[in-house]
Amino acid sequence: MTTITDNSIPAQTRGTKDEMIAFVIMTALLVAVPFSGLYPFFVMQALCFALFACAFNLLIGYGGLLSFGHAMFMGTAGYVTAHMAKVGTIGFKLPLIGEFMINMGPLSPELSIVFGLIAALVLSVVTGLIAIRRQGIYFAMITLALSQLIFFLYLQTPFTHGEDGIQGIPQGMLFGLFDLSQPITLYYVIMVGFLLGFLIIFRTINSPFGEVLKAIRENEPRAVSLGYKTDQYKLLAFILSGVLAGFAGSLKVFVAQNASLTDVHWTMSGEVVLITLVGGLATLYGPVVGAFVIIAMQQYLAGFGQWVTVIQGVIFVVCVLTFRRGIVGEIAHLFKRSL
Amino acid sequence: MSINLQALSAQLLVGLINGSFYALLSLGLAVIFGMLNIINFAHGALYMMGAFVAYFLLNLAGIGYWPALFLAPIIVGIFGMILERTMLQWIANLDHLYGLLLTFGLALIIQGVFQNYFGSSGLPYAIPDALKGGVNLGFMFLPIYRGWVVIFSLIVCIATWFLIERTRLGAYLRAATENPTLVRAFGINVPLMITLTYGLGVGLAALAGVLSAPINQVRPLMGADLIIVVFAVVVIGGMGSIMGSVITGFALGIVEGLTKYFYPEASNTVVFVLMVLVLLVKPSGLTGRTT
Numbered sequence: 153m154t155t156i157t158d159n160s161i162p163a164q165t166r167g168t169k170d171e172m173i174a175f176v177i178m179t180a181l182l183v184a185v186p187f188s189g190l191y192p193f194f195v196m197q198a199l200c201f202a203l204f205a206c207a208f209n210l211l212i213g214y215g216g217l218l219s220f221g222h223a224m225f226m227g228t229a230g231y232v233t234a235h236m237a238k239v240g241t242i243g244f245k246l247p248l249i250g251e252f253m254i255n256m257g258p259l260s261p262e263l264s265i266v267f268g269l270i271a272a273l274v275l276s277v278v279t280g281l282i283a284i285r286r287q288g289i290y291f292a293m294i295t296l297a298l299s300q301l302i303f304f305l306y307l308q309t310p311f312t313h314g315e316d317g318i319q320g321i322p323q324g325m326l327f328g329l330f331d332l333s334q335p336i337t338l339y340y341v342i343m344v345g346f347l348l349g350f351l352i353i354f355r356t357i358n359s360p361f362g363e364v365l366k367a368i369r370e371n372e373p374r375a376v377s378l379g380y381k382t383d384q385y386k387l388l389a390f391i392l393s394g395v396l397a398g399f400a401g402s403l404k405v406f407v408a409q410n411a412s413l414t415d416v417h418w419t420m421s422g423e424v425v426l427i428t429l430v431g432g433l434a435t436l437y438g439p440v441v442g443a444f445v446i447i448a449m450q451q452y453l454a455g456f457g458q459w460v461t462v463i464q465g466v467i468f469v470v471c472v473l474t475f476r477r478g479i480v481g482e483i484a485h486l487f488k489r490s491l
Numbered sequence: 492m493s494i495n496l497q498a499l500s501a502q503l504l505v506g507l508i509n510g511s512f513y514a515l516l517s518l519g520l521a522v523i524f525g526m527l528n529i530i531n532f533a534h535g536a537l538y539m540m541g542a543f544v545a546y547f548l549l550n551l552a553g554i555g556y557w558p559a560l561f562l563a564p565i566i567v568g569i570f571g572m573i574l575e576r577t578m579l580q581w582i583a584n585l586d587h588l589y590g591l592l593l594t595f596g597l598a599l600i601i602q603g604v605f606q607n608y609f610g611s612s613g614l615p616y617a618i619p620d621a622l623k624g625g626v627n628l629g630f631m632f633l634p635i636y637r638g639w640v641v642i643f644s645l646i647v648c649i650a651t652w653f654l655i656e657r658t659r660l661g662a663y664l665r666a667a668t669e670n671p672t673l674v675r676a677f678g679i680n681v682p683l684m685i686t687l688t689y690g691l692g693v694g695l696a697a698l699a700g701v702l703s704a705p706i707n708q709v710r711p712l713m714g715a716d717l718i719i720v721v722f723a724v725v726v727i728g729g730m731g732s733i734m735g736s737v738i739t740g741f742a743l744g745i746v747e748g749l750t751k752y753f754y755p756e757a758s759n760t761v762v763f764v765l766m767v768l769v770l771l772v773k774p775s776g777l778t779g780r781t782t
Contacts, residue, residue, distance in 0.1 A: 218588045282767055285774035289530045289587050290726060294770065297723040300716075301763035308756060418719065422595060429592065461603035468596025472589050473581060 168358055170489045171436050175354070178440070182343050192339045193407070198447040199346040200404040205427040205439030206353050207396035213434030214357055215389040216369035217284075220292045221299025222397050222424050224279070225272045227416030228302065229398030233268030234318040234411035235311050237261060243311075261326045265402040272398025273391065275302070280390035284383055287372075296418060303416045317412030321405055332406055345403045349396050354436065356392065365389055397424075426464055429471045432478025437491050441479050499752050500631040506748015507741065508637055508706065511644035512538075514740030515699040516721045518648055519692035521730040522655070525668045526688040527579065529590025534721070535714025536601040537693050540567050541700025542709045543605060546616055556619035556705075563701045564694035571693030572686050579689065580682065598718075605711035613708030640702050647698065648737040651691075655733055664688065723766040729776025739777060 185195050204226055211217045235241075240256045259267070283294045306312045313319075323332035332338045356362050368375045368382045375382050405411055414420060423446070431442025446464075453460045471478065477485055484491040516534055523531045531537075544566050545559040554562065574597065582589045618636045625634040655661040667674040667681050675681045700714070707713060728739030743762050751758040769777065 218591070220591075282770050285770050286726070289524075289591060292588065292591055293530065293722040293726050294766070296719055297726065297763050297766055300719045300723075301760050301767075304759040304763075307759075422599070425592065425595075458603045458607040461599050462607070465596045465599030465601075465603060468599065469578065469593060472593040472596065473578060476585075476589070 168490075170491060171354065174437055174491055175350075178437070179347060182347070185343075186336055186339055192335055194447065194451060196339055196342045196407045197404070198444045199342055200400050200407060201424070201427060201447055202440040202443035203346050203349045203403070204397050204400035205424050205431070205443050206350055207393045207400065208424045209428045209433065209435075209439045210353050210356065210396070211389055211393040212428065213438075214362060214365050214369065215386060215393075217287075217386065217390070218292045218425075219283075219295040219390075219393070219421075220425065221279075221295035221297075221302075221418070221421050222393075223416050223418065223420035224299035224302040225276060225394040225397035226401035226404070226420065226424075227306070227411075227413075228275050228401070229268035229272040230401035230405050230411040230415050231306065231312050231318065232271040233264045233402040233405045234321045236264035236267045237324060237405070238318060238321050239311075258322065258324075260328070261324045261332060261406060264405075265399070268402035268405075269395055269398055272395050272401070276391045276394025276398075277387075280387045280394065284386045284390060296421065299416065299418060299421055303413065303418070306413060306416055312411075312413070315413065317410055317414075319410045321409045321411070323406050323409065338406065342403055342407060345399070349399050350440075352392075352396065357436065361385070361388070423464070426468060428478075430467060430478055432481030432484070433476075435478065435480040435484060435491055438478050438480035445479070496630050499749075502748045502752040503745060504631070504633070504637055504641075504748070505751065506744045506746070507641045508744070509747060510741040510744015511641050512699045512703060512717065512740075513721055513724045513744050514648055514737045515644055515695050515702075516717070517724045517728065517736040517740050518651060518733065519695035520721065520725055521733060521736045522651070522695070523689055523692035524730045526664065526685050527575075527583070527590070528587050529579065529594065530587075530722075530725075531689075531692065532591055532594035532718070533574075533597040533601065534594075534693075534696050535716075535718030536598040537567055537571060537714070538696040538700040538703075538717065539605065539709075539711060539714040540570070540601060541697025542616070542704040542713065543609075543700075543711075544697065545701045545704050546614055546709045549616070556701075560698070560701055564697040567697035567700075568690040568694035572690040575686050575689040580685070583685075598715075602711055602715060609711050611710065611712060613710045616704040616709055618705040636705060640706070644699070644702065645741075647695070651695065652733045652737070720762050723762045726766050727762075727769045727776060729778045731776075732778045735778030 182195075182199075186192060204222070207225075208219065208222045211219055211222075236256075236259045238258060240258045241253055242256075243251065243253045245251045279295070279298050283291055283298065286294055307314060311318075323338065325331055326341055330337050330341055332341060364375065364380055364385055367378075368380070368385055372382055401415060404415075427442040427446045428439045429442070430445055431440065432438025449463070450460060453463065456463075475482070480491050483489075516538060520531060520534055523529065523534075541563045544563040545556070548554040548559045548562060549556075578593060578597075579590065582593060622636040622639050625632050627633075653661075655664060663674065663679055664684060667679070667684055671681045696714075703713070724740055724743050725736065727743065728736045730736065743765065746765065747758060747761055750761040757764070
């Protein structure tokens, strides 16, 4: 039986060195983007999706858990961040006790992001505790069903404004210093946010925790017999992945200046699977490459309406049938490197 | 709280009809999962295709509801078997998750193509003459077609159960589920059986599509959200037993109908909430094996 993550080349000492070199190259390229004439909005969007996909890949690539509902974390953090940056109220309606409302006014970007992360954290703890009770295909179905539950909740709760979404979100001053309405400033803030999230994942994968995670992926009964409480490891990976996906969603709010139901819909969960699959499951840089490829494709094909969906479907089929390593996976395999 | 019997029984009927579709679809998923070990994400899209084939038969060839009830599942079933032979069989030895990803891609393709030509709005499909009208049961008015859907689905489910649990072919099938290599050694063509099983499961989905066409109209996305609910049904019921998935399907339809009456805001989410509760109490599902 070939596992879904046969990409990962056996850990070699020079593996992380290759990855570090790739990281320096990637950072240099990203720093140079504003001088290259590339459309910064496109790069920022791709970076948000890249972080989202990296977070997703942490779970499937290193934990062996395919989540088909990851949009719920991105969407939830996005909604909360957007709401905090624009309105800044927290309202509760408790039965019997009554309603109460905390009004903090529109919050600064960094505090809005913190609230978004807290929301993603709470959601991933709750959904994680439920979902990790089953493995494999059932895990995928459960996460999908949970995200659909969240989708219907957001369709009905007032603060998300239903079909309209939250629009016209002020970008504000980050830490009171950086004016996010300046495209260049916004670009570098998004870039730093992405790199921060990426480094957290990089560090996690190469930590003892990451090694245990890989052990569980390869052979869970054996990991159990070695005394590891595998459920705790899986839950922690799930939470980390959920919060980082939420971070991507919070950053995206300041790029797109809106938060809508699209971000919590199952199609978004499918898209992050596609991005990761195209780039290379269980590779460090695969999700980043995949995000740029898929977002670019969507930009170029925007005029073709529903054919974009068809093309995405075709890519899914082709990748599964003939290109399971993905772009980065193939390159890594070709040069026998770990990327 | 005063209960309006008329409205309650109307919602119960809607619930029973949805339950019929849940049962037919989760039954198909369970049959396919037993043999191919994949979760057929394209199930919703193939359900939609069943409805569209009935629509085409009527509007392009003048073939009415009754022949379509048999022809559409056969046509879509053959389409499914082609998919199995050309694609699914190549990934049989890989991680089961690849099957999920592949069929998800197929679902995107099928739904995208239909959406491209037919938009997102519904196309009407008339109720056949023989099933028009309704009967007054005293406490409620029962449209005959809706009663027919529930009874016919029940018959199909029982027939499928009989085929798998009580016939020789079903015995081969169950044996091949347990140990395909050994069954093959007895000279039984297991790959053919796998193809036929996929065709059967897909045919059941298409049949549900034809049944739903006069009620829900024919829409390219009619199966997209439905399949997620059916996944939750499958998680609740487990895929271990045929009868289990049928009973869970009908039961959840009824629960949904009751929710529509007592607390309509939660009718979209009640199945998912129940799934959460079942996972907390009995993670393996009501009838399922643990995986």
